[in-house]
Amino acid sequence: MSISIAIVEDERNYNNALKKVINYQQDMKVIAQFFDGSDAMQNLPHISPDVVMMDIQLQDMLGIEIIEKLRKEMPDTQFIMCTSFEDDEKIFNSLKAGAMGYLVKGESMDKILSSIRDVYSGGAPMSFSIARRVLKHFERNLTEIKGFDELTEREKEVLELLSEGLLYKEIADKKCISIDTVKKHVGNIYRKLHVNNKVEAINKFNHFKN
Template structure:
């Protein structure tokens, strides 16, 4: 079963280049291309892609706004920001909106393809410079722990495995449950901890343990 991908990118040449490379892979296929935010906002949810490659600074709106408006109805879709912007505000606004990955334009196509596979399997891919900024931010600002006591024992076990870097499929195999069950548990973890993605959930968990 191939990974379905939508590309939201107003730079036409880059959009088409991504599509060409992605469609060349045996395990993934581009199901939709959007060249402006309005079109993506109106039609993206109709395709229900597994992964969306989302540009932040579109000509008519911010990609972050699109995620904020669609994430609730596209809870199974993973959004990877692919952008030339590295400032802290856009990084954390993206993560808060529900983005799962953040790549800087200029990354190799191999890195982009690996990130698509990674996020599909439960990872949170980021360019090295972005990951470093995220860690520095959390070192400066410890989040308030909310909802941890509400987690069931199984949810705590899954969160522990997530913090160890295991992917959804690896957790499913270790706990002898289905991939869909893992995803449902993760959704409940996010809701109870009042977070939008794995990075925030693991950060809260680690600070709770410490």
């Protein structure tokens, strides 16, 4: 049984090139082509392909929006982003929306074909550069979480009071400690959170709180 594929791509030449190469394979077939988002949004649920090759920046909307709106209607369809965008925001918004793969348009057709087979079999194919970005993002988050966990209870209390806008003297009075002790706690907070100033420390604190 062949893998059924829909292509959502407003660049006609690339859309047609994908279709031609895919249809040349014995194990897959393009059953629909869409050149704008609204047409794809309206018709994709009726054909429910196994895999959708989705461009991010369509002329009338973002491919991310289409996935967000159709994901529940099409639980058996796997979406692969195929785009020229490599920025973190679009990558993570795509993955959060429900895309199971993310390919850069410069990839070879062999890579694209193997990615279709991979996602159909339950994999999560990504271009090498995208996979590196994802890993670095999680490494960075783990480092930040570790730093926050290293704070003592008193340091967390001082950081919370800083985030409320209290001055060192006000914190010292509230906690019945000296200003020098407050400064020492603040220095430890900066070191453990890998920040250089109060604003960065408060931003990280608010991030963990949320």
